[in-house]
Amino acid sequence: RVPILAAAFWLGSAGGAQDGALRVQPDAKNHIPQALVGSWRLDVDLTKRLGQVKAPPTVTFRLDDKVVEKLPSDADAMLHGRRLFAAGTMLVKGRENTFVLTEQAGVPEIVTFRGQSAAAAVGAESLRVMVVRGASPAADLLFLGGDDKQPWAAFARIAPPVGGMEPMAALTEMARLLETRDYVAFLQTWCLPEDLAKLAKEGPIEKSAAKFGETNAQGLLEVVLLAAKRTPVLSESGEEAIYEGEGIKQRLRLRRVEGRWFLCNH
Numbered sequence: 001r002v003p004i005l006a007a008a009f010w011l012g013s014a015g016g017a018q019d020g021a022l023r024v025q026p027d028a029k030n031h032i033p034q035a036l037v038g039s040w041r042l043d044v045d046l047t048k049r050l051g052q053v054k055a056p057p058t059v060t061f062r063l064d065d066k067v068v069e070k071l072p073s074d075a076d077a078m079l080h081g082r083r084l085f086a087a088g089t090m091l092v093k094g095r096e097n098t099f100v101l102t103e104q105a106g107v108p109e110i111v112t113f114r115g116q117s118a119a120a121a122v123g124a125e126s127l128r129v130m131v132v133r134g135a136s137p138a139a140d141l142l143f144l145g146g147d148d149k150q151p152w153a154a155f156a157r158i159a160p161p162v163g164g165m166e167p168m169a170a171l172t173e174m175a176r177l178l179e180t181r182d183y184v185a186f187l188q189t190w191c192l193p194e195d196l197a198k199l200a201k202e203g204p205i206e207k208s209a210a211k212f213g214e215t216n217a218q219g220l221l222e223v224v225l226l227a228a229k230r231t232p233v234l235s236e237s238g239e240e241a242i243y244e245g246e247g248i249k250q251r252l253r254l255r256r257v258e259g260r261w262f263l264c265n266h
Contacts, residue, residue: 021076033086040155055153171228183209
């Protein structure tokens with residue numbers, strides 16, 4: 001087996017196509033896909049402590065279920081019987097690689113594809129993955145490693161300004177606050193300024209947050225998790241992102257105000 005961190009981080013772009021047998025089957029209880037989204041910087045000290053000496057300085061993950069259509073022709077046979085929890089692209093050293101998130105013997109694993117070969121086994125590498133959630137996104141840690149005999153590499157999240165991110169990443173942060181039931185922070189961070197002003201007139205934000213938690217939070221979380229895996233339809237001005245389609249019971253809209261995204265419910 002090729003040393004994972006010595007090889008997989010320098011993969012070329014994925015090529016070829018497959019017959020459509022593979023598809024992403026997300027699990028709402030699996031937090032790794034959403035937690036992966038974004039850019040990460042190597043934690044040099046922690047990585048050295050773990051004993052790893054070869055790892056890239058940064059890595060970026062984006063989710064896109066449609067990339068399974070671009071996998072090598074025999075990827076379905078290679079991954080037969082393994083559930084795909086997510087798929088997308090992994091950017092390392094300027095190279096964008098297609099990846100799928102699956103599991104092997106109960107351990108979360110990323111399988112990446114490289115080169116132009118139609119044979120999946122020729123251009124595939126695997127990385128075991130763990131994400132440790134912090135009290136805030138900036139405190140998250142990402143660990144990537146090879147087999148049981150190889151040390152792992154540690155990465156810290158490169159946190160963009162709150163809200164100043166692409167729509168998918170904004171949804172990821174919305175989901176985090178909804179999952180932790182921090183409804184006060186959710187309303188203060190993601191409500192449109194005019195909507196937040198209206199809430200302020202109704203009384204303490206804690207009261208509005210409690211009501212939101214009882215009536216709308218769980219349903220919104222389900223929609224946000226589904227939307228975060230899809231490409232939105234942008235308005236002509238590019239200032240609104242709309243998510244709708246299978247599984248999304250009510251259309252979800254984001255609106256960009258002064259460079260950052262907010263939840264728009266009207």
